[in-house]
Each structure stands twice: as structure tokens, then as C-alpha cells.
Amino acid sequence: MKPIARVIIIGWDGAGNFVTSANTPNLDRLVQMGTFDFHAQTAMPTISAQCWGALLHGVAPDKHGLTNESASSRTYPDDSPYPSIFRVVREAYPDAVLAAFSAWSPINDGIIEPSIGVHKVSMKDRDLSLAAAAYIREHPELKLMYVQLDLPDSAGHRHGYNTPEQLRAIEEADEHTGFILGALEQTGLLDDSLLILVSDHGGGGADPRDHGSDHPMDKTIFWGCVGPGIERGTSLQGTMTITDTAAVVVRALGIEAPASWEAKLPEGLFAE
Template sequence: MKPISRVFIIGWDGAGSFVASANTPNLDRCVRNGTFDFQAQAATPTISAQCWGTLLHGVSPDKHGLTNEIVSHTPYPDGSPYPSIFRVVREAYPDAAMASFSAWYPINHGIIEPSIGVHKVSMKDRDLSLAAAAYIREHPEVKLLFVQFDLPDAAGHQYGYNTPGQLQAIEETDGLTGHILEAIEETGLLDDSLLVFVSDHGGGGANPRGHGSDHPMDKTIYWGCVGPGIPRGAAIPGTMSIVDTAAVVVRALGIEPPESWESKLPERLFAE
């Protein structure tokens, strides 16, 4: 079994677990080859800044303190006791190439620390997918790369969540994800990379075109990964939480998690 040399995180904003109702051949291929949970749980409240902040910082919103308003105007403090996965990786690998491609600009502005040398790109989804694929081809030495697509959430707000309009946007996002997977395969990185697939929240529970509540439609998300040591076609024992993503990332890269993190490694995720 090859060691894991890098981690790619591909997030579909607002997709919840609705991907199970959509035609997503790229995601489905990874499901067959990895370990997935389609009943994973988002952070509370089920809002983008709180949820992406929880994923990236390994703690719940009451600790990282991020809201949509804050991340839109205020950079995340470099000295926070709750470092992002990017900061943890930077401290372990000072010369590592790292990148964040986010269709929702506040992730790059207010959730990832500003002074740790992360290559940050914010643009619309299709252009974003091509830019991320180009970066992978140009920087095969990348250690950590995060991608966030916004189309599913935008469609949920416009048409309603888990509706034909949103499912079409999810299917389009799967196609954009294919550009990234193609770049990973073409550069020969697939065999020693961990790929994490996740949504930040769902929607349509308390409000057909909104999210933020504890309703299962808002809280339930998909989470999965594929890579060396990850069981093929398996389910995660118990219930996966979005906060545990951070622990998975640092374990894959051979780094001890910060004591301040609440993030925990799911049992038996990695083959010993």
C-alpha cells in the first residue's frame, strides 16, 4: 500500500445528501472505490460559514466563531487557537504547495488564514474547475488542495432543495468535478492521494429554498473519501460529522492533530 502524499478536498455547497437522487457518474465512481456516508451530519447552524469553518478548523461554530457576515469582511486571525488544516499542514511542511479554489469568495478571504502561503483563487464554478485542473497539472507536488463549488446551493435557493432544478445543478457540478479528477489521473497522482468528497449542508427543511435549521434535510450531508488504505465500497461505521474532516486530513498526511481540535478520526477508516 502506497503512503498518502497529498489530499484533495472537493466540496459541493448545499448539496446535502441529495446527490443520491442525481446522475453523478464521477462521484459514483469514487463511491464504488472508497468509503462513504450519505447520512453524515453538518455543523449547527447549517449555514455556509459555520459549516465550512467547522470542516477547515476542526471545531464547532461556537469555537471558531465564524458567520457569513464575519467571513465576508474580516480575515481569519493567524493567531487563533483553532488553526485551519492549511495552517497545520504549513507548520508540518514549511515548503508545501497548498491551494484553495472557492466559488464563494469568503472562504478564501475569511476562513483560511491570510499569511500562510496558500494559493487562493475565487471565480465562477466552471472557470474554477478549469483553473483547479490547470493548477494540479502545473503543481503535481501540491500537498493540500481544497475546491468549493457553489452551483448546488445557488440552485437550491433559486428552485428549492432536492428539486429537479437543484438536481440539474448537482449533475453539472459532477461534470465540473470530472475536470479535476481527470487532471489528478493524468498527472499520475491518483495512486498516492486521498480524495475527500463532502457537502457543507443541505436545505429545504424549515424553508423550501433556504437552510440553517436542524431539520434533517438541512443537517444531512454526504461525506466520503477514496485513496490508499481506504476500504472500497464501504460505509463509515457510525455517523460521520463534518467536523471530523480535519482529523482525516492530518492523519492522511502523517500529522498529529492540534489538541484544541474537536475533530476525531472515524474508527477503521484507514487500513492499518
């Protein structure tokens, strides 16, 4: 079994677990290759900054303190007791190549620490995914990449969640994800990469065109990973949460999780 050389996280904002109703050939192929949970749970409240903050910082929103407003107006403190996965990886691997490609710019500006040498790009989804694919080709030594695609959430707000219009946006996210997968395959990097696919929240529970509640439509997400040591079709023990993603990332890269994190490694995910 090859050691894991890098972790790539691809997030589909607002997609919940509605992906099961969409035509997603790239996601479907990955489901056959790894372990996926379509009943995973996100953080509360089910809002982007709080949920992506939980994924990136390994703690619930009451600890990381992020909101859409704060992420849009100020940077995340470099000395927070709840470091992001990027800061943890940077401290373990000082020369590592780290990159964040986010269609929603507050992730880059206000959720990931500003002074740890992360290559950050913000642009619209299609251009963003093509830029991420190009970066992979140019930087095969990449250690950690995070990509956030925004179209599913935008469509949910505009047309309603789990509607035909939103499902079409989810299908676009799958197409854009295919650009990134193509780059990994063409460079031979897929074989020793851990690839995580996840949504931050759903929507349409309390309000057909919004999210933020604890309704299952808002709170239930998909989460999955593919890579060395990940058994195909493994049944995860217990409830998988978005916060636990941070523990998966550091375990994959051979790093000890910070004591301040709440993220837990799902039992049975990695073959021992």
C-alpha cells in the same frame, strides 16, 4: 500500499445528500472506489461559513466563531487557537504547496488564514474547476487542495432544494469535479492522493428555498473518501460529521491533530 502524498477536498455547497437522486457518474465511480456515508451530519447552524469553518478548523461554530457576515468582512486571525488544516499542514511542511479554489470568495478571504502562503483563487464554478485542474497539472508536488463549488446551493436558494432544478446543478458540480479527476488521472497523481468529497449542508427543511435549521434535510450531508489505505465500502463506525474531516486530512498526511480540535478520526476508515 502507497503512502498518501496529498489530500484533495472537493466540496459541493448545498448539495446535502440529494446527490443520491441526481445523475452523477463521476461521484458514482468514486463511490465504487472508496468509502462514502450519505447520512453524515454537518454543523449547526447549517450555514456555509459555520459548516465550512467546522471542516477547515476542526471545531464547532461556537468555537471557530465564523459566520457568513464575519467571513465576508474580515480575515481569520493567524493566531487563533483553532488553526485551519492549511495552517497545520504549513507548520508541519513549511515548503508545501497549498491551494484553495473557492467559488464563494469569503472562504478564501475570511475562513482560511491570510498569511500562511496558500494559493487562493475565486471565480465561477466551471472556470474554477478548470483552473484547479490546471494547477494540479502544473504543481504535482501539491500537498493540500480545497475546492468549493457553489452551484448546488445557488440553485437551491433560487428554485428550492432537492428539486429538478437543483439536481441539474448537482449534475453540473459532478461534471466540474470530473475536470479535476481527469487532471489527477492524467498526471498519475490519483494513485497516491486522498480524495475527499463532501457537502457543507442541505436545505429545504424548514424553508423550501433556504437552510440553517436542524431539520434532517438541512443537516444531512454526503461525505466520502478514496485513496491509499481506504477500504472500499467500509462502514464507518458511529456518526460521521463534517468537523471530523480535519482529523482525516492530518492523519492522511502524517500529522498530529492539534489538541484544541474537536475533530475525531472515524474508526475503521484507514486500513492499519
